Amino acid sequence: MADGILAWQAGLWQLLAGRQQHAHAYLLHGPAGIGKRDFAERLMALLLCQRPSLEGACGACRGCQLLAAQTHPDHYILEPEEVDKAIRVDQVRDLVDFITQTAQLGGRKVVLLEPAEAMNINAANALLKSLEEPAGNTVLLLVSHQPSRLLPTLKSRCVQQACPLPERQQSLDWLSAKLPDLPERSREELLALAAGSPLAALQLHGAGALQMRAQVIEGIKQLHKQQQSPSQLAEGWNALPLPLLFDWFCQWAHLILCCQMAGDAAAAGAADMHKVVQYLAQKSSPAKVLALQEWLLAHRQKVLGKANLNRVLLLEALLVQWASLPGSR
Incomplete structure (x- = not known):
């Protein structure tokens, strides 16, 4: 758990930590990487503390000591058993069994579930009853990076709380x-x-994202110079994370369209791809770029949804379309 509250979360912390009565379920949502998990863990500690204050858990009571040792009987953390895998229905059923039990220390039971969108449909449905009527004094803290992927029936049973984004200077200082x-x-x-x-x-x-991005951009330049084929690049990128690759290509397709629509070189985005984006904006038809963007977004959803995809063939298909952008305006 974080040692202290992050600067940009101070207002939200004051709002939630100062409550005398808590909702039975909170949905803490916002972009990945802004500290939602740290916030949820700090709130869990506060809710389980026997001598809480507005600053947070005391850190000294029996509840805090047990939580620090990860042996508190009234806390439950549910997350995928493997990174980037789904939360399965049998995991949720185990959680429901925990929720139906009486708190062993006589206070609250607290559940932290992250990321909520990792639950498959069956798992999410299995949780609905407990979200609507949790047994005893139970608080569920659901953390979501992509709340649009959650069932409406699940979201409606939670207090939906958007987590604040830091200002640019706060992020740079951190x-x-x-x-x-x-x-x-x-x-x-x-x-x-x-x-x-x-x-x-x-x-x-x-x-090592900066190094990976430099590798990808160099590969794209070689692709356009016909120094590498799509299949060669697809094989060479075998170790690169697919979500990151699809994020970058979606962004670049969007920037090409922005350049075409605005006719403004400033719309070309980051300097490392500036010339490539400008070149493709000038040499490609908007219809082909739109078709590629639609393909990218559809397959990005499959990647994020953990679909069983042939990685090399997927990247090769992407690169064949990318290489074919110039011409036929």
Whole structure:
């Protein structure tokens, strides 16, 4: 759990931590990487603390000590058993069994579920009854990065709470404290890649995203110069995360369209792809770019939905379409 509340969460913390009565279920939602999980863990600690204050859990009572040791009998964390996998219905059934039990320490039971959109349809349906009428003094904290993917019936049973996004300078200050040895320009590039989400930017740094992006852009340039084929590039990108690749290509397709519609070079986006975006905006037909964008968005949803896809064939299909953009205006 985070040592302290993040600067941009202070207002929301005051709002929720100061409540005498809590809802039975909160849906904490917002873009990935803005600290929702840290906030939820801090709120869980407060709700289980035997001597809470507006600042948070006391850290010294029996409840806090048990939670710190991950042995508190009245807390439950539900998340995918493997990274990027679905939360299955049998996991939710185990959770429902926990909810129906009496709190062993005589206070609340608290559940943290993240990410909520990882539940498949059967799992989400299995949770609905407990969301509507949780047994005893139970508070469920659902964290979602993509609330649009949740069942309307699930969302309607929760108090939906949008989590605040940090201002750009707050994000840069936070990143500077976390990555003091990284050049300022690199921190700015990471934050731009993370769409302004500082915790996501830190995660991208740990994954080597700047190096991966440089590799992808160099490959695209070689593709247009016919120095590499789509199949060669698809094989060479085998270790790169598909969600990241699809995010970048969706963004670039959007920027090409912006350049075409606005006729403005400033719409070409980040400097590393500026020339490529401008070139494709000039040489491609809007109809072909729109068709590619539609394909990208559809397959991005499949990637995010953990569909069973042939990775190499998927990337090859993407690159064949990308390479065919210039011409036929």
